[in-house]
Amino acid sequence: MKQKSMTTYQLALTGVMTAVICILGPMTLMIPISPVLISLANLAICLSIVILGMKLGTLSCILYLLxxxxxxxxxxxxxxxxxxxxxxTGGYLVGYLFLALIGGVFVERFSGKGLERRAVEGLGLVLGTAVLYAFGTVWLAYMAGMNFAEALAVGVLPFIPGDLVKIFLTLLLxxxxxxRLLQAGYLNGVPAAKAEPDLGGYTR
Known part of the structure; x- marks a missing residue:
């Protein structure tokens, strides 16, 4: 029963985060110098990774894409x-999977606490975003008939400041x-009244 309850909680949270990505993903801002829209999808995916971990965070990303x-x-x-x-811009959609997987590895494999943990998670999200950029830029260059430098100039450089702000917000929230979810037993499947919560290295 404990394993079944845990799976139910995880599936429910995965569904919630998928819905969050679906809600934030379409919200965009166009900038005149680029065919790529500023989107909140990567913010929602980063949040999903940090909140749910690599497996469930990546699953929520896959469900969003499907x-x-x-x-x-x-x-x-x-x-x-x-x-x-x-x-x-299809390469950026595929790049979301690299963001989820790479960022998720850093979230799940590091057992530090406090600011140290946040710094490592931030590094993972930055590296995942860099791979997303690379994949999206190659795809954009091929599809739009640009060279790599031109695609980089219109598809990546204008977005770096905003994406850094999104990563900061992710590490803040x-x-x-x-x-909170671990304390309530929703991520580890153990009721808070019956067990010490495993906070995954997070401290108040």
Whole structure:
């Protein structure tokens, strides 16, 4: 029963975070110098990773992509469908998976506490975002007939400050939410009244 309860909590939280990504993902801002829209999807994915960990965070990302590919308007600019993936910005969608996996490894494999843990998680999110950038830039360059430097200039450089702010917000909010869920027993499947919560290295 304990394992079943744990699985139910995890599935529910994964569904909630998938919904959060689907809600924030379409919210975008266009900038004149780039065909790439500023999106909140990567903020939601970073939060999902830090809150749920690598496996469930990556699962929520995969579910989001599948929902979008099925045609629901959850991608940037309220778009969806396989055509979005095949377009010039489709590489950034695939790059979300690298962000989830790489960031998730740093979240799950490091057992430090406090600011030290947040610094390592931040490093993981930065590295995951860098791989996302690389994959998206190569795809954009190929699809739009640009060289790599041109694609980098329009598809990455204008977005770096905003993405750093998103990572900062993730490190500010995500660990606190994860700690609360662990204390309540929703992530480890153990009722808070019956066991010492494993806070995964987080401290108040």
């Amino acid at each position: 929902i979008g590919l099925a045609g629901l308007p959850v991608f940037s600019g309220f778009s969806g469908g396989i055509g979005k993936l095949a377009g010039p 995500g660990p606190e939410i994860r700690t």
